[in-house]
Amino acid sequence: MTHRTLYAALALALAITGCKQATVTAPLAPGYQNAADQQMGEILAGAHTFYSTIQCETQGLNWSQTTSSCVSDPNVTAPMVLNATAKLSFNDFGIALNQAESVYLAYHAGTATQAKAQAAVTTVQTKQAALPIPGATQ
Amino acid sequence: MSTTPATPAPTGFWQTLKSLLGPIEMAGNIAVSLLIPGGAAMAALLAQLENAVNPLLQSIGTKPTVTNEVMTLYGTMIGILTSLKNQAGLPQATLATVDAYLIAAENGTASYLLASQGFNAAQFQPVTPIA
Numbered sequence: 560m561t562h563r564t565l566y567a568a569l570a571l572a573l574a575i576t577g578c579k580q581a582t583v584t585a586p587l588a589p590g591y592q593n594a595a596d597q598q599m600g601e602i603l604a605g606a607h608t609f610y611s612t613i614q615c616e617t618q619g620l621n622w623s624q625t626t627s628s629c630v631s632d633p634n635v636t637a638p639m640v641l642n643a644t645a646k647l648s649f650n651d652f653g654i655a656l657n658q659a660e661s662v663y664l665a666y667h668a669g670t671a672t673q674a675k676a677q678a679a680v681t682t683v684q685t686k687q688a689a690l691p692i693p694g695a696t697q
Numbered sequence: 698m699s700t701t702p703a704t705p706a707p708t709g710f711w712q713t714l715k716s717l718l719g720p721i722e723m724a725g726n727i728a729v730s731l732l733i734p735g736g737a738a739m740a741a742l743l744a745q746l747e748n749a750v751n752p753l754l755q756s757i758g759t760k761p762t763v764t765n766e767v768m769t770l771y772g773t774m775i776g777i778l779t780s781l782k783n784q785a786g787l788p789q790a791t792l793a794t795v796d797a798y799l800i801a802a803e804n805g806t807a808s809y810l811l812a813s814q815g816f817n818a819a820q821f822q823p824v825t826p827i828a
Binding site: 588590597600607610612614616621622624637641653657661663664667 | 805
């Protein structure tokens with residue numbers, strides 16, 4: 560294949576695929592200020608419910624997103640038992656969650672920097688990822 | 698000559714997995730923790746777990762937003778927990794733990810999706826310590 564043919568093939572490929580990579584940008588959901596605001600809100604909402612559900616399960620209940628409280632649920636038949644280590648980790652996770660949500664709400668309101676909010680959200684994700692499994696041998 | 702005791706490098710699927718990316722650490726923790734009591738008898742489960750985690754590994758660097766990766770994380774957690782739940786002969790206590798985590802992961806997913814529909818400050822009320 561000559562250089563000329565190669566260049567022609569390359570030009571054709573670029574013409575077909577486009578020189579710039581297409582970027583799909585999801586529309587911003589109502590109430591969020593920007594994409595970072597929405598991403599952090601989604602992450603924290605999921606983590607918040609994850610924590611709250613575990614907390615409710617230690618009482619033999621389930622978390623209700625509707626009422627934002629623990630409610631009885633036939634799927635939860637017995638209280639979840641957390642050993643001391645697990646409880647410590649979950650409560651540490653809860654503290655990080657409260658701190659991150661506070662900073663996030665300040666960022667959402669325009670009174671905290673994005674960097675500060677993102678650092679707090681990252682801490683929550685790190686602590687969530689490191690949670691031990693209650694009752695397991697670790 | 699070094700006097701530091703040589704520590705063997707961690708090997709195995711989960712150790713490799715855990716070194717790759719932070720967000721999958723929880724999924725790894727779940728599986729490793731639950732596998733320990735079962736020991737070698739649970740080895741056959743590893744292939745199933747690997748299949749559950751593969752979508753997350755394949756998604757690294759290919760998702761347009763970090764939220765998609767987080768979404769995949771919850772999906773992975775549910776996949777792993779479901780695989781464990783379907784394993785025959787699980788101790789009742791382990792099964793209860795798996796069920797509890799499954800519910801928490803599913804609820805977390807639902808909240809995550811709800812938050813993607815719009816901002817709601819009520820989702821960020823302070824949590825209280827677990828007694």
